[in-house]
Amino acid sequence: MKRTIFLLLFLLIAVLGIKTIDYFALFKPKIIPTTNSGVGQSGDVLDNKVVSSTKQTYHVEKFAEGLEVPWSMVFTDPNRLLIAERPGRIRVVNNGVLEPKSLHIFSEVPNKSEEGLMGMALDPDYGSNKFVYVCLAYGDAKKLADKIVRFRDRGDRLVEATVILDAIPAAQYHAGCRIAFGPDKKLYITTGEATQKEIAQDIQSLGGKILRINNDGSIPSDNPFKNSPVFSYGHRNPQGIAWHPKSGVLISTEHGPSVFDGPAGGDEINKIEKGKNYGWPLVSHDTNKIGLVAPLIQFTPAVAPASALIYGGAVFKEWKNQLFFGGLKGEGIYRVMFTNDNAEKIQSYEKLGIDVGRVREVIEGPDGYIYFSTSNRDGRGNPRKGDDMVYRIVPG
16 A cells, blocks of 8 residues: 555656646747847857857847836837837837826726737828727636727827727737738737637637738728638737738747646747638647648747747848747747748747847837837746836947
């Protein structure tokens, strides 16, 4: 009897040990930084080895501080930056100064974990119509949903709130909500599967998808599924979308499993095609099945990609047409090089030598500099003096 109890205890300890190792693997960045603390020369990392192929030098400047979980950023003109804070505020940086008063406050926004005020985008014709779009969660812990709201920007306030898409499944985790307009002037929306992984494969559900709508919320006639905003499906929690400037190819970044719903890691970069199935929860990591689209690359251990920018190259010529994303668990900025303009394959990647903690949004400014925000006050980071911050990468 004692021997049996001993064997059972031994097996229990062994299983718990494996799970503990698997859990902590989430927090180990796979890619080796190439430089020190925000100043340096870039190089490519392939198979965890630095291979110097570019001579792009840069340094990092503080741009705004004292923010709370800045989730999304858009420039309305060269001197005015809007910042969506997850607790429900849109803040303004005017001529390099963060204004104390919020442009708009969303009182209905909960902020218990990952959900809140998230994505933000400008209409392609913002110059004439002044439309600003946001994606936010509302409701309570028992029943949360995301909605897309369109406003008109009056400069000192947002007016004419119009809900153009509602009842997107949401939860405290996997709430999706990155939004951006494509080259076709359609609004694309990433949605998480709200921890109900089966809905990612359900075409009738808006959860676990990338959606595509017109700027008034109507359904484009050339969407892959009739009378549906669904553009692609089988997603777990996509957090970044960007289009290649030459080919127009749509790229997304996506979070992989987090132990409770699968082996840790498996973060993805995907080439998104109309009507295609990206596999969650049927497959993850390096497994795949016929009829499902495999990622261009997967990251294990997890880096938690939180955004996507394909840089236009106005200032950093060596980085033109390359993908950048912020890493939450990976704590930094990652640069990804494609083999061609069709973005069919990834050649190599690296983690820039920037030490600021968790990074969420990464955008290109009108000046050609790269702006990014930290997410150290989101309950999972270690806040530093001045956090949360917006920084920018400048030459030199």
